[in-house]
Amino acid sequence: MKKKSNIFVRLFKKLGSIIEKLIINPLTKLLIKCQGVIDSIGRYFDKMSSNKSFLLVAALVLAFGTFVIIDREGDVAIDQYAEVLYDQPVTATYNEELYVVEGLPETVDITLLGQKRHIFLAKQSPSTGVSVDLTGYKPGQHKVRLKYSQRLKSLDYKLDPSEVTITIYKKVSTTKTLSYDILHSDNLNSKLYIDKVTLDRSEVIVKGSQKSLDKVASVKALVDAEKIPDNSTGEITLKDVPLVAYNANGKIMKVEIVPKTITCKVTVTSPSKEVPIKVVPSGTLALGKSISSIDTSISKVTVYGKESAVDALEQITVPIDVDGLSRDKTYNVTIEKPDGITELSTTQMTIKVTLSESASKTIKNVRIVTENLSDKYSVSALSAEDSTVDVQVTGSARAIKNVKADNIKAFVDLKNVTPGNNKLKVQVTGDDVTLTYTVRTNKTITVLVTEK
Secondary structure (H helix, E strand, O other): OHHHHHHHHHHHHHHHHHHHHHHHHHHHHHHHHHHHHHHHHHHHHHHHHOOHHHHHHHHHHHHHHHHHHHHHHHHHHHOOEEEEEEEEEEEEEOOOOOEEEEOOOOEEEEEEEEOHHHHHHHHHOOEEEEEEEOOOOOOEEEEEEOEEEEOOOOOEEEEEOOEEEEEEEEOEEEEEEEEEEEEOHHHOOOOOEEEEEEEOOOEEEEEEOHHHHOOOOEEEEEEEHHHOOOOOOEEEEEEEEEEEEEOOOOOEEOOEEEOOEEEEEEEEEOOEEEEEEEEEEEOOOOOOEEEEEEEEOOOEEEEEEOHHHHHHOOOEEEEEEOOOOOOOEEEEEEOOOOOOEEEEOOOEEEEEEEEEEOEEEEEEEEEEEEEOOOOOEEEEEOOHHHOEEEEEEEEOHHHHOOOOHHHEEEEEEOOOOOOEEEEEEOEEEEOOOOOEEEEOOOOEEEEEEEEO
């Protein structure tokens, strides 16, 4: 037993000797060296700390390092931007067959807040946009929040508005008579005329809230004349013609129209006719002067327009002002289009007026006729003197030479007469517009008006 104890003692002594040699002694030497280095550095810093130049440089280095750290941290806070996405569409989810939603904005503005690179990425990233889910909402007024779905979560989003008050109505429907309006008719070829428009249906269904439908005054198809090919006549078919509902003030109503578009047939014509030009002087010439002749660069013009207007037009009157004129004159005139006429073959002409010394001639016993007498009345002159009139014709000697009573019209206007005796002014005109016609006798006459 004693032998075994001695063996273990020797073994531990040898192990301790090895540990002391390999670990403790080297570690002790290293610590002694480190202590020496630390003491040397301490003595160095003690020495340098008493040097003002070293302290100044150290302070500057410390201040610069602090500035760099703060500046980097500040960049993170300062690098914040905002960008507004205007007029972003709003979509609502609800049963559109049963309900109508009013008060929901069509678009909103979205403000993106964050770093510029994140804003750029957000604008490139797909988004489902601004939406509101109204599933389950019943008729009535509700306050709802709008939502914006964007995959990029590193930005803040603000909607304007973000919360709205809406009203949900039950959807009802009614039938409305369909009419039409022609748009951009001024852009149609001026030689063409839209004679007739035939719609493929006479009625449409209008859907919406009862409140909205009560305000619908008319539903019209908007026929765009710009879709008619140039120089095309005959029957032209236009497809997908939009329909619009209006209230009594002509304002567009936001209601559903079934169908949304229709087809129509447009009959395009080009009525035309050649008519003479009649130059009519107005005003009083200089004393002793009369018009000897009126010469024009053109005597006729071709007119285009509405068929009824073209058929009814017998001539185009071109007025010229000769008031105070004392010598020959040439006029450059623009011909005005009569009502219902859309185009003239020419609109420019020159008129040369030649003057001469004035002469006069009296035409006796020109018979007086009546105009504008109502069908329920009859009229008669009270005496022979009230049935004829003498007329003085003034103009150039050549022009008045062949004037006869048949070339003069003397008349009284019976438009405003009443039964009984009526005193009326006699008016005179003549075939030749270069002459002046004046009543010499019986400037007024008395006629008897009786009911039939």
